[in-house]
Amino acid sequence: MADYSKEEIKRIEQKWQEKWATDGAYKVVNDTSKPKYYALDMFPYPSGAGLHVGHPLGYIASDIVSRYKRIKGFNVLHPMGFDAFGLPAEQYAIQTGQHPRLTTEKNIETYKRQLKQIGFSYDWDREVQTSDPQYYRWTQWIFMQLFNSWYNKNTDSAEPISKLTLEFEKNGNAHINAVVDEAVAAFTGMEWKAKSEADKEAVLQQYRIAYLSETMVNWCAALGTVLSNDEVKDGVSERGGYPVERIKMMQWSMRITAYAERLLKGLDTIDWPEAVKEMQRNWIGKSMGCELTFPIVKGQESGDKSEASEGIKVFTTRIDTVFGVTFLVLAPEHELVDKITTAEQRAKVDEYVSVAKNRSERERMSEVKRVSGAFTGAYAKNPFNNELIPIWIADYVLAGYGTGAVMAVPGHDERDHRFAKHYNLPIVQVVEGPDVIEEAFVSWEAKIINSGFMNGMVVDDAIQAGIDKVEEWKIGKGKINYRMRDAIFGRQRYWGEPFPVYFVNGLPKLVDDKDLPVTLPDIDQYKPTETGEPPLGRAKDWNYKGHSYELTTMPGWAGSSWYWFRYMDPKNENQFVSKEAQQYWKAVDLYIGGSEHATGHLLYSRFWCKVLKDLGHVDSEEPFLKMINQGHIQGVSKFVYRINGTKQFVSAGLRKQYEVTPLNVDINMVENDALDIEAFKNWREDFADATFILEDGRYICGSEVEKMSKSKYNVVNPDDIVSAYGADTLRMYEMFLGPLELSKPWATNGIDGVYKFLRKFWNLFHDANGNVAISNDEPTKEEYKVLHKTLKKIEEDIETFSFNTSVSEFMICCNFLTSAKCNKRAILEPLVIALSPFAPHIAEELWSKLGHSTSILTSKFVSFDPSFLIENSFEYPISINGKVRAKMNFALDMPKEDIEKLVIASEIVQKWAEGKPPKKVIIVPGKIVNVVL
C-alpha cells in the first residue's frame, strides 16, 4: 500500500538521494570513450539569505539537459561550486567581527543542503570554492602569467615578457608593436641596458597585461574600495547603492583593451543570446574614425597669428563634417588646458576646472542636459579651411575617451549644437538636409555641401577622402577607437585573493611559484588601517622574505574568470588544469545563468580564456559555446489597505472609496487573495486591534508582481515547497511556469496541477489498493502512438530548451493513459525513462518497481519511432471565407478533386453558398480546406 503521499514522497526522495550519494552515481571520470557534454551553471555567491525559488530555475534546466544527455550516451560534466569571496560577508565581518570565512562556510553549508534536496546530478567531488587556498593558488598563478606577458600586435597574441626584454636589449623598442597604456618613449638597445632596474620596470609596466599604474578609478568611500566600471551603475555602487567618485590612484589593472578586437570578433562564433552579445559589443564600443591635429595659434590679444608648435589632437568619426567645425572643446582635465589658457580667461577657466572636478559622477549623470563650459582664450586653425576657431573646455567631453578633445560641428552633432546655442557660437551647415539653426541634423546618408573638395560626396566617401587628406598632410591618420577601458583589478578589501606580489624599493616582484598560495593572513579588524591602508595593512609579520606584500586584494571577478577549467581537473596539485583534461572537455557546451553578468564575468572570462590560450595553457579561444539566460522568478506581493489615520483596513475591492495606504503583508497569511485575519492580527503588535471592512464576508488582498525580497514579505523558500510537495514537483513546476528565458511571477497556487500529474503518473503503475500492477500485454496502436508522440515532443523540447511544453506533453500523455487504464510495461518503461531527467526520484522509484535492479541513470532514452505516428486520414477543418464552419474526415491520399467535390456538395457549404457556385476552393493536404464564396 503506497500512495504518492507526502510521507511516501519524502521517503523515496531521501532513499534515492542517499543511494545516489553512496553509489557515487554522479561521479564523472575524464578518461572515457564516450562523447563529452559540459553543462555548467553560473556558480552562486552564497548569500546569507539562502536560496529562494527563483535561484534553482536555471539549475533545474541544466540538470534536465545533463540527465537527458547522459541517457543519450554522453559523458556529462555537470559541476557546482561557489563564488565565495565577496562584499556581503566582509561587510558582516566589519559589523560583527566574525571572520568572513566562517560566514561564508555557514552560507555554503545552507546552499549545499538546499541544492542537494532538489536532487541535482552534480558531482560534488568536483566542487570548487574560490576562497579555498587550494583554488586561489591557481588564481594567483594565472595572475602571475598575466603579469609576465605582453600583447604583441604583430602576432596578435599575448607573449612572455622575457621575449620582450630580449628584444629590448637587442634593438630597444623600435620594432615592437605592442598594446601599451599610453605613448611609450622610444629607446635603443643601448639605452635599455643603461636603464636602472626601476626605470626598466616602469617601462615594462606599460607593456604587462597585468600592470600597476596611476589611473582614474571609481572610488566608493562607503565601501572603502575602488570598483570596476561594470560595478558602477548610475554613478552609485551596484552593491549597496553608495556614491562613487573619480579619483586618481595607484592600481592594478588588466590590459583587456588589447583583446578588444578579438572579444568583438569572437562574438560571431558563439551561440549566445543576441541581447548579451549586443551588450558586449556596445561595451567594447568600436568606432572607426580619424585622429587629426589642429594647430594652436596664440591668443588674439597678442595679434600674433603664427602657428605655435603645438596642436590639439582630436578624434572624430565624422571627418566628413570637418568644414563645419566652428570651435574645439577639451575635457577640463586635458593636459593642454593650463598651457593654452590666456591671462584674461585664466580665472574663469580655473574656476570651471575646479567645479567640474568636484562634481560627482552622480551629478554629472543627472545633469547630462545642462550645458556648461569656459573659453580658454586660445584659438586653433582648421587645417581644412584655415579658419580660426576658439578653443573651449567643457565637461561634456570626456578625458578618457579618444584624445579627450573634440572638433565641434554644431550643425551636425546634438551636443555640439546645444553648446553652440548656449554660448552663441556659429553654426554652419555642411550636410545637405533641413536647416540646422534650430536643431542639429545627423545623417549618415546625405550629401556633403559647403566643404570644398568634399562637395557632393556622400558621407562614406567624404570620410575616406578626409582621411586620405589628413594622411597626405601628415597631420593625423585613420584610427579605430574603443570605448572599453582597461579593467581595474584591485580592491582595498580583505575578503579576496591576496596578490602574489611583494615590493622591493617600491618595485613589484612576483613570489616564487613554489611559495604559492600566498594565503590570506588573519587580522584583528576588517576595516582600513588608521593611515588609510587597506585592511591587510593590519596583518602582523606578513611579508615575503622581509619585503612587504601588496595590500590590496583581487576583485570578485578574479576567481570566476577561469573556474570552468578547474572543474575539469579539480584536484590537480601541479597545474590549474591538466592538458589531457582540458583537451577532453575543451569548453562549456551549455552555460546557464543571468544576463546581468554580460559586461562583467562573461567578458572577463572570455578575456582570461584568450590569454591562457595565447600562452599555451589551454586550447579553447572561447569558454562558453552556448549560453542561455534564465529569466527571473518574481514574487507576487500581497497588500492590505489601511484607511489613512485609522487602524481600519478595507478590502481591495472597496479601497477606491477611501484614502488608503497599501502595506505589504506576508504572503503566508493569504490564501487565494483572502487574508487570514487572525494571523494578521497576531503578526505585529500594532495590528492586534485592527478592524476590517470586508467584501462578501472576506478580506481580499491586492497583488503586485515585484522582485522577490524579504522586505516585501513575498519570498518563497524551496525548502517549504520540497517538504510540502517534494523535489520532483518543485522541479517540474518551475519548468511548467513558462519559457526558461522569460521572467515570470511565482504563484504557489498552480503547483497542485503538477503534483496531481505526478500522482496520476504514479497511479498508472499501481492498482486501487496501491499495489504495483504492471501488465505485460501488447499495447494497442493508439497507445503506441501516444507514447511515441510524447517521446518525440520531449526530445525536441529538450534540444530546444522548451521545458514548459515538455511538462504539458507528459500531462497530456498521462491523461490519455489514465483514461485508457493503460498499465502496460511496453508503454510505461520508455515513458519513465523520458520523465527521469525532470523528476528523477519518482522515476527511479518506479523504475525499481518495474523490476530493475540497476539505476535508471544507466538506462537509455528510447527515441521515437516515426512508424507509429503515420496517419492515413485527417479531419479537415472546412473554412468558408477564412472562418472554420465544419470538419470533414478524408483520407490523406485522397485526390484534391475528390475532396473538393465532397466539400462543395456538403450541407454546410450549400447552406452558406445559397445556391451560388464557390469562386475558389483551396485545399492544403493534411492542413485545411478553404472555400471562397
Place this chain on the structure above:
RNA sequence: GCCAAAGUGGCGGAAUUGGUAGACGCGCACGACUCAAAAUCGUGUACCGUAAGGUGUGUGGGUUCGAUUCCCACCUUUGGUACCA
C-alpha cells in the same frame, strides 16, 4: 535619447517554413462522494448573445483564399546603456 526583448482568457502560458487561436495547468461554476468540511473524482469555462450568429492575439493600416505568425506606422511594459565625439 539609443539598443534589445516582449504585449494572446480572471491568471501562468500554448500554437509562427502563414493553415482549426486559447493546448496544458491554475482559478472559477456546477455535480458526485460526505452528517458536514477538506481531500478526491466528473462536467463546463475567451467575450457578447436565449439562439442563429457576431467579435476577438496591444492600436491603426497593408499583403494574402487565409495573419498571433509577414510588411509599415504607433502605443505600452521590461531589461541594458547613457554626453563615446
